[in-house]
Amino acid sequence: MTPSEDDLRDAVISLKSAHPELGIGKIHSLLLGINPGWIVSEKRTRKALQNEGLILQSSADLSSKSQPKSPHVFPSSKLIQNLDVSRYSTKIEVRHFNKKKGKGLVATEKIAKGEPVWKEDPYVVAAEWEIYDLQNLGQACSFCTTPFSSTTTTSLLTSCASSTSSSFCPARFCNRLCRDRSARTHPLLCPSQNPASVPLMKWARETQWVALHALAYMTTRVMILCQDPKVADEEWRIATSYATLSMEDRSKQGFQKAEPDHEAWRKAFSLYMQAFKEPSSVLEQKKLARIIKKPVKAEISQGLFQYDAFLRNLGKMNLNLEAHGGLYVLHSHLNHSCDPNISIRHLEQRSALSRITAIATKDIEPGEELFITYVNPMLPVHSRQEELRGWGFGKCSCSRCLEEEKHIKDNDDDNKDRPSMLDMTDLEKEIKAGLGVM
Ligand SMILES: [Zn+2]
Ligand SMILES: [Zn+2]
Ligand SMILES: [Zn+2]
Structure with missing residues (x-):
C-alpha cells in the first residue's frame, strides 16, 4: 500500500x-x-x-525548476534532550524556534547590562595555533590551555604520565586536576600512547586546518567516553546535536570561504582513519587497542568513520567553534545578530583560559532572545551578509540589517559601496556634534 x-x-x-x-x-x-x-x-x-x-537539499534539487522552494541550505541542529540549562543559569532557557532557524537561547528573567549570564568550560578545546605550539613545547597546559608564566606555581606542574625517554610526550598540565581531566582526550592524541595520531595532528598544524584539528579533539572525547556504556548514549547525543552543514554541501553551494579541496579532504580522512581507526603498523594498532579496549558502537563508528559523516563533522566544527578554538555546549545554542546583546569573554587568563563567560552587553527583557555576532560587526551590511552566507546561514534579517538595507534602498544607487550605514550615521552624528551642528 x-x-x-x-x-x-x-x-x-x-x-x-x-x-x-x-x-x-x-x-x-x-x-x-x-x-x-x-x-x-x-x-x-x-x-x-x-x-x-x-x-539538506541536494544541489540537484536546487537547480531543478520544480523545486522553487527554499533556495538556501540552512545548518541543521537538534536539541539536546535533557540538557539541564539551570546548571549554567536560571535566567535562560533553550527554545526550538522552527526548522529553518533551529534552536536558540531566550531570557526567562530580566538580565542587566554587564551581568555575567553564565560560565562554561569547553566540551572540547582545540587550542589556537599559538597556544597549541606552546602546549607542544610543554609551555601551556595541555588540558585547559593556560600558558605557564612567571606566576605559575611550578611545583604543581605535572607531566604526561606515559612519557618516557624512548617515547616522549611533551604534554604538561597546570596540576593533577588538569591532568586527570585530560584523560578524556589526551590518550588518543598523546605521541607516546597513540603515535598513530601524530601524522594527522602534524598535518592539521601545517595546513592550519582548524576544523580538522578540532575534529580530532572531538573524536578522541567521543571515543574515550563512549567506552563507558553508562555515558555513551548521552555523549553521542551531545556530539551529534551541534549544528551541521557538511563540507560537501558548503562546496556545492559555492560558498566563497577558502576551504581545502576534495583532495585535501581525502588526505585528511585517510590520516584521520589511520589515527583513530586503522593505524598502519601492528605496534600502533596494539597501542590504540590499549586505549580503546571495547569496540566502538556501530552507530558511533559510522557517525565518525564514514567519509560523508567525516565531512559533516568537519562542517560541524566550522560552524560551532568559538573564536579561540573551543566547542561549548550552551554557547553553540546562541544565534547570530549583527546587533548582539551577549559578548563572550575569556576572563580567567591565568587559571582557566578556555573557560568562557557570557556577558550581557545590553539589558535583556524576559522573552528576548540572546545573540552573539558570528561576524565582525564593524563590517558594512553587504560584507556581513556575504560572510554569513559563506558559513551557510541564510540572509540575516536582524533589525540592524533590515534598517541598513532600507537605508541603502532609500538612498541613490551611487551610495551602494558606502560602508555600513549605521557606522556612517554614527560618524556623521559625531562630526556634526563636533562641529556644533546638532
Ligand atoms: Zn590546566
Ligand atoms: Zn601524553
Ligand atoms: Zn544582521
Whole structure:
C-alpha cells in the first residue's frame, strides 16, 4: 500500500531522530524494513525528509525548476534532550524556534547590562595555533590551555604520565586536576600512547586546518567516553546535536570561504582513519587497542568513520567553534545578530583560559532572545551578509540589517559601496556634534 503523507512524515521523523547519522538511502531501507507493506520510492522518502528540514537539499534539487522552494541550505541542529540549562543559569532557557532557524537561547528573567549570564568550560578545546605550539613545547597546559608564566606555581606542574625517554610526550598540565581531566582526550592524541595520531595532528598544524584539528579533539572525547556504556548514549547525543552543514554541501553551494579541496579532504580522512581507526603498523594498532579496549558502537563508528559523516563533522566544527578554538555546549545554542546583546569573554587568563563567560552587553527583557555576532560587526551590511552566507546561514534579517538595507534602498544607487550605514550615521552624528551642528 501507499502510505499517506502524514504517516510517511511521522515515520521519517521518528527514524531520522533515532538515527540522525544515517543518509537518505539508509533511512529509506530502514523505512521499508519496518513497514514491509509500504510502497514508497526513495525519491518520496527524500522529499519527506527535506520537507521536515531533516536533510539538506541536494544541489540537484536546487537547480531543478520544480523545486522553487527554499533556495538556501540552512545548518541543521537538534536539541539536546535533557540538557539541564539551570546548571549554567536560571535566567535562560533553550527554545526550538522552527526548522529553518533551529534552536536558540531566550531570557526567562530580566538580565542587566554587564551581568555575567553564565560560565562554561569547553566540551572540547582545540587550542589556537599559538597556544597549541606552546602546549607542544610543554609551555601551556595541555588540558585547559593556560600558558605557564612567571606566576605559575611550578611545583604543581605535572607531566604526561606515559612519557618516557624512548617515547616522549611533551604534554604538561597546570596540576593533577588538569591532568586527570585530560584523560578524556589526551590518550588518543598523546605521541607516546597513540603515535598513530601524530601524522594527522602534524598535518592539521601545517595546513592550519582548524576544523580538522578540532575534529580530532572531538573524536578522541567521543571515543574515550563512549567506552563507558553508562555515558555513551548521552555523549553521542551531545556530539551529534551541534549544528551541521557538511563540507560537501558548503562546496556545492559555492560558498566563497577558502576551504581545502576534495583532495585535501581525502588526505585528511585517510590520516584521520589511520589515527583513530586503522593505524598502519601492528605496534600502533596494539597501542590504540590499549586505549580503546571495547569496540566502538556501530552507530558511533559510522557517525565518525564514514567519509560523508567525516565531512559533516568537519562542517560541524566550522560552524560551532568559538573564536579561540573551543566547542561549548550552551554557547553553540546562541544565534547570530549583527546587533548582539551577549559578548563572550575569556576572563580567567591565568587559571582557566578556555573557560568562557557570557556577558550581557545590553539589558535583556524576559522573552528576548540572546545573540552573539558570528561576524565582525564593524563590517558594512553587504560584507556581513556575504560572510554569513559563506558559513551557510541564510540572509540575516536582524533589525540592524533590515534598517541598513532600507537605508541603502532609500538612498541613490551611487551610495551602494558606502560602508555600513549605521557606522556612517554614527560618524556623521559625531562630526556634526563636533562641529556644533546638532
Ligand atoms: Zn590546566
Ligand atoms: Zn601524553
Ligand atoms: Zn544582521
